[in-house]
Amino acid sequence: MAPNGPRKGAGPSGARNPRGSTGNGLKSVTRGGISKRRSNVAGRVDRDGDLDMDAPVNGRESRKPKRDDSIPTAPRSVRQATNGPRGPRPTAKAQQIIQRVITGTGGNITSRLANGMSGGPKAFKGSRQINAPHTMTLRVEGLKSSKAANNEGGGLKELLNFLERKAQSVAKTSRPIRIKKSQIKGDFVYITTSKEDGEDILKLNGFSFAGTAISITEATPAERESGLSSDALEIKDNLRDVLSARYDVNAKLLNLSTLGDDPVLHQIGFFSGGSKPEKLFRALMAVCEGLFKSPQEKRNAVVSVSLAGNNVDDVFQIMALADTFPDLVNLDLSRNHFKDLKGVLKWRHRLQKLETLLLNDNPIEVATPDYKAELVTWFPRLQNLSGLQVRTPEQVAAALAALRPTPIPQHGADFRDIAGVGEGFIKEFIRMYDVDRNSLAAMYYDEQSTFSLAVDNTFLHSSNTPRPQSSAYIKFSRNHTKITHTGPRIQRLFTGTNFIQSVWQQLPPTRHPDLATDFNKYIIDCHPVQGLQDPSGQNPAGMDGIIITIHGEFQDQEPVSLNTTTRSFSRTFVLGPGVPGRNPIRVISDMLSLRSFAPLPTSTPGPTAQSNEELQKQQMIIELCKQSGMTPEYSRFCLVEANWVFQQALVLFNEKRAILPAAAFATQ
Structure with a gap:
């Protein structure tokens, strides 16, 4: 459950269509898109008169019993929406582009927008995604003038096989070289691969393939951006407009509350065809990533985020938020559907700088009344939980100081000689x-x-x-x-x-x-x-x-x-x-x-002597190097991201281990 549009197929009385109809878009073939409404029929609302964004997820609703038609429904006047009819239905092509944006199943728009966007549930288990930050796009010239150009498919398959096989041989590595995506554009072939594999493929620049010398260079940002279609660029601009309209620069607040009521998101089709809500958040967060040049710029710009009123019942649906803004200070999750601590469990080792967390008007307040005591242990800097002070700033500082390793005190040299x-x-x-x-x-x-x-x-x-x-x-x-x-x-x-x-x-x-x-x-x-x-x-x-x-x-x-x-x-x-x-x-x-x-x-x-704090940081870097095998530089980066909380740095390392480059680890 998360931000979604009203159910398709709801009749004037609000009842669902019978089994086998097009109500959930799974049992029979439909045209997709946003269902056309009559001018005198408004969207569904809940008992409070708000727009109901609940909808079936993964087709599970088709297995539920049909609604009893004897249950009285609300009068039509109660269900009148206040926002008027929605915008025009998007084209099938636009919906296909949206699907590629939010699923990561192909298309250049994903890598351009995502730049590290999670690719699904497996992405949170440490697997390396195709569109992870450690990818590289290369431009290969020479296929058109080679003998392979007359082969079926223009010789692309032969070229890719050559690059993978030859790069592995030249690099003298047992690691297989893999080209993840490829595209012929004019006289060039653009390939996408991991950063590590890309460095090895670059060594083939000037090598001979099918009777011609090939040129391999890294693609420029402009070349990568040019791969976006006009429709994809329009969707990207629309998402930027949504984020811009919802950002308060003075409060450093990104207000993503009640996304189901946003007319722009409806118009471009994010709530049609049973789209999973987490895909919407990944798409929005992917655009956010492209707006900032560095993590520090991101930290300075966005301090607070509101996700109130989005029907979210598990943070897995909004996991992209924690990946994009790991240093959030204030977060509003009120008026959602969190029933117990299990719905928040996946953030237990994330958002470690959180100072304010609002869970008001969630079922968890009644179902798990002691949830506050547990959440306090999950977020070491948390001070305000659902409007109640759970820690003072002094208590937070003392607790964090206790987590830092203490170096052995230095008392100077001890020189006890015997007869000089x-x-x-x-x-x-x-x-x-x-x-x-x-x-x-x-x-x-x-x-x-x-x-x-x-x-x-x-x-x-x-x-x-x-x-x-x-x-x-x-x-x-x-x-x-x-x-x-x-x-x-x-x-x-x-x-x-x-x-x-x-x-x-x-x-x-x-x-x-x-x-x-x-x-x-x-x-x-x-x-x-x-x-x-x-x-x-x-x-x-x-x-x-x-x-x-x-x-x-x-x-x-x-x-x-x-x-x-x-x-x-x-x-x-x-x-x-x-x-x-x-x-x-x-x-x-x-x-x-x-x-x-x-x-x-x-x-x-x-006065320029190393401070006690700096010695503690050095001690933590040394200890993290020993436990993780990383170099001091990457150990420092990891500790900085964890705000010098050693245990959190270990958790962060284990989460990102699979996507770290080989250079992150110390060699003998």
Whole structure:
């Protein structure tokens, strides 16, 4: 139940037609469109005198018993409509276009209007739609001049098969390449495919097909728009007019109440032929999407939406609203047909910024009187529910703060040295690692020393700089979240001076900040450790040593591009007594971890230091990267969309996982 026009086939007394008649448009063939009315017969009204927009859904009414003609009907004078007769019936062609607009079953108008419009119930289960935002339209030139042009169908089938097969081969991928739609227009063939597949097909630009070189480029917005027919453009303009007339710029309110009374929607046939109401909302929301250039512009323009008086009984029918305006603050669902919480359940993890929700004059108020207590838990920012205050702004702020992960407090370095051994080692190690790694390894490492390297690609890095290349490090990386098998883990643990020297020679040259002048770019901890093996064998109980952890940064030079890159690193050393006859201090274990550059919390003193809130956000991004496998950029986008509510970001990720591009996920 949702916005719909009056039932077709209602006679002057308001009774339905007998079984098998054209009353519901299912039992017999009809011409479709809006039924013609006599000038002295108005539309059906309910007991309150309002226009009745209820209508059978999916043909279920045909299975109901016929209405008892003995039941008295309202006098004709009661059923008189106040809006007068409707506009002219739309043509069959217009109705076909409308069907393509609102069903997503083909035609260019869908992709132009929808640009991500849901394609039906399966779309909410994470499936990728043809008209999703991650599609690409390409222009292919050369078919007309090829030998295949004389084939049946103009050679289009052969060209599409060639593009799919060749693109998969050139891209060297096991993923099948799929062209979703195609159209010959003049000398060009326009194809629509996913963003990922489109990038691979573009690599075929200049390849030879059936004796001619083909040119493949991405279609311009003007070319995509030109695919719309004049009728489709007229419908699109009509929908824009409806939205424009119902938008209050001062209140930032989009008033979509009582859509069943809108004469424009009736005139273009949105309530004819038993159309499903959710299709109307998808079409309207698709046009809304095209009116805004960015999510922020959308948030600034539309704060409140009213859907009052639309006979909606399940939010599934208006799911497109939550997809288009996920950051709504105020929503009016009063005077609808919500009977219980099941009708609102599909929005349990959506509209998380909602502060006002009106469900007045819905059956749920009587059938489920305690519904308010449950809805408060679904919407963490909700303050006003059906006219009653359920939270204060202070309570909302406290609840949201409790959901954010709290980073471990930073108390500065803890350096507990033994006879200056730790300080002397760090100073010499930083200097020699940059200028003479072979001598450094020979001095402090022996045949029992171990070295390992781990590259962390999920760590947050500045959005103002591109992600640094790590190819020179990846082949040695022992990151246990990526290297999960025992064999490769053992192979990437390098033991002995010679192996360590060999690995160090293959790593890019580095330059660390000077410890004396740039000490604020480091955090160094040093602690005594007991029970280390005595290499001389004279102390079976073990000997004392030191464990040192240093966090900092260095610059290196990428081997291919020769670009200089700044990276953050952490390095942990375990120092113990040396072998007799050699250096008295040796490195027992050396673990190096590399990540994208991020300033240390203490590296920028004064008012520009990172705030507590920013640290919390970084912590959330890191945690979301770990749980989802996404890159920091996409993790940040996800958290921003969820307004930095971590649990909501996880829900959002799971909903959108199927349509995320491959670039959204971190690689080893």
